[in-house]
Amino acid sequence: MSNSLMGMFERDQQVFADATPLDDSYEPEDIRERDDELEKYQRALQPIIDNRPTSNIFLYGKTGTGKTVATKFMLSHLESDAATYDDVELSTIWVSCENLSSSYQVAVALVNELRLGQGKDRISTTGYSQQRVFDLLYDELDSLGGTVVIVLDEIDNIGQSDDILYGLPRARSNDYVEDVRPVIVGISNDFQFRENLSPKVKDTLAEKEILFPPYDANQLRSILHPRAEKAFHDDVLEDDVVPLCAAFAAQDTGSARQAIRLLREAGEIAQAEEADAVTGDFVRDAQDELEKNQLYQGMQELTTQGHAVLCALAYHQALDEVPVRSRDLYDRYIKICERLDADSVSERRVRDHLSDMNMLGLISVYERNEGLSAGRYHEYELDVPLKAVLDVLLSTSRFEDVANIIQSTAEDNNLLQSNLSNY
DNA sequence: CTTCCACTGGAAGATCTGGCCT
DNA sequence: AGGCCAGATCTTCCAGTGGAAG
Structure with missing residues (x-):
């Protein structure tokens, strides 16, 4: 996009005719399937x-x-x-x-x-x-x-x-x-x-x-077609776009909402890139984008304590000391809380936060068991790029300083680049 | 087969916040 | 002002677990 004042917001609708049929709140006049x-x-x-x-x-x-x-x-x-x-x-x-x-x-x-x-x-x-x-x-x-x-x-x-x-x-x-x-x-x-x-x-x-059973790909196509026809200009959608949205959504959740969001996101990406057609590649980009947004949102909505725990895990990730067992993670967490001059919570509670984050798909948990010598324990690592976690922490004023330290630690260890390509 | 490490995760209840009622 | 209410977050306690070592 050009930096001049003129035309920054000029109307730009080479892809969408009327996007309302792709809104979450849209009520179709007939219900299919x-x-x-x-x-x-x-x-x-x-x-x-x-x-x-x-x-x-x-x-x-x-x-x-x-x-x-x-x-x-x-x-x-x-x-x-x-x-x-x-x-x-x-x-x-x-x-x-x-x-x-x-x-x-x-x-x-x-x-x-x-x-x-x-x-x-x-x-x-x-x-x-x-x-x-x-x-x-x-x-x-x-x-x-x-x-x-x-x-x-x-x-x-x-x-x-x-x-x-x-x-x-x-x-x-x-x-x-x-x-x-x-x-x-x-x-x-x-x-x-x-x-x-x-x-x-x-x-x-x-x-x-x-x-109400989940939709299969055929049903999703049938739901998408009339909406796609209204939403996009003629000949803008390539033939494989609707089937691809339907297939992705059918495979994942069988949710019409997901299929429709994919279609809209694909259109928006195409529009942003000033493409004159929406192609299957844009659908794949849309899939990534929506997944990413969901994870970002999950991270943003964590409580302060949740962020602190995430922060501790990010630090270990930046030091390339992952997966971490919970007691080491807890030590780090305590140090971070001290540094932030924040209250810390019990080890048990930290485990709850970790299991919440696991549910959200933010982290991975591995069960380890070394029997008599070292017992049974869990190890954790981030399941999202470190860069993404740092973005969220940097935008949370309380964690800004710590996030900066983690960031430079990660840079020292060359642990940001490999993840950057996706984000 | 038994032991036993080092947790894990369930349960119960405490503490705190924000707000109503008299 | 002081008691009461519901919810969220957290603490405390502890029985249970699974597999390597013995």
């Missing part, structure tokens, strides 16, 4: 229109298998159809439980969502007792009346804390609410979720289940 699931879904919601008792509905399937899109689709039809019958009173509320880890937090979110519609003040996310929040929730529901469809997206985040799934369906029979029929639509990424519910919830939560 999910006919059976939609039919089941429709049957499960039908009783609402018929004013009959309605089961709760649970959708199971991994991310990007169409659960959320299908639900938005069904609800908008349900709402418009319900409006044509005078005797059907219907409202819907939607809460994404993505960042909610307990029933308490879900209840607060529901109360706030309900209050939003009426211009009332939001309630705080802490401070109340659980029963207090549930009472507030019942009050709000009561003032709505009729059938209330409550969508709890990513409900599996609440884990074992499932009181809300016990309380809501029984609100009416327990006389907490008068004239409201709550219908819960739970959306879960975790097939195990139902198994792990507490027995009292499992026994009494009348429900219909709908499974």
Whole structure:
């Protein structure tokens, strides 16, 4: 890109015609490859229109298998159809439980969502007792009346804390609410979720289940094609691009979201490089780019202690002393904390941080066992380029100085170059 | 086959933060 | 002001583990 002031932001759309079909929030007018699931879904919601008792509905399937899109689709039809019958009173509320880890937090979110519609003040996310929040929730529901469809997206985040799934369906029979029929639509990424519910919830939560299997490559192609056609100018996409996105995503997660993101990223890379066509190579670049972003984000979102542990491991990496066993890593960690004048945590807690980072794919763990002479222990090393870790640490003011030291140590040992090519 | 090292990882509960209620 | 609440983070304790050495 040129450095002159003129034209820095000139419109530059040789690739995209209209990228909105590739947004995460885009709602297609028809849903492909999910006919059976939609039919089941429709049957499960039908009783609402018929004013009959309605089961709760649970959708199971991994991310990007169409659960959320299908639900938005069904609800908008349900709402418009319900409006044509005078005797059907219907409202819907939607809460994404993505960042909610307990029933308490879900209840607060529901109360706030309900209050939003009426211009009332939001309630705080802490401070109340659980029963207090549930009472507030019942009050709000009561003032709505009729059938209330409550969508709890990513409900599996609440884990074992499932009181809300016990309380809501029984609100009416327990006389907490008068004239409201709550219908819960739970959306879960975790097939195990139902198994792990507490027995009292499992026994009494009348429900219909709908499974959303991962998409295969053919289905993903069929999903991508119409979007690609709208999003890109004619003849910009090479023939292998959509199949390649579909194949990558099918192989990895079977997620339509992943496939669509790949396609968009590939387009953006092509645009940035001022190419006049999107080729398969851009898809491969996009794959790398998305993976990298996810790791960066994972690293950035660690707590201060997490960063300190990561820092200790990076130091060992820079000294070429990897993999490190946990006690050596812990010594280093303590020294780093002293230098930073920061609190240090117990060895046990450091192991927890390490196992979190392992889950995120940031580090590798090897189990070692030297029997009677040296026992059983774990060794760790970075699974992401040292350069990437340092980038994150350098941008975290507290770790800037230490990161600089690590960086020069790594340079002395020539440990940055080999990793640089990817980043 | 038994011993036993050096951890690992589960469990329970303490501490701290931010916020409500009277 | 002081008690209470929920959640996140951390500490303390300790039974359990797997394989080389004996």
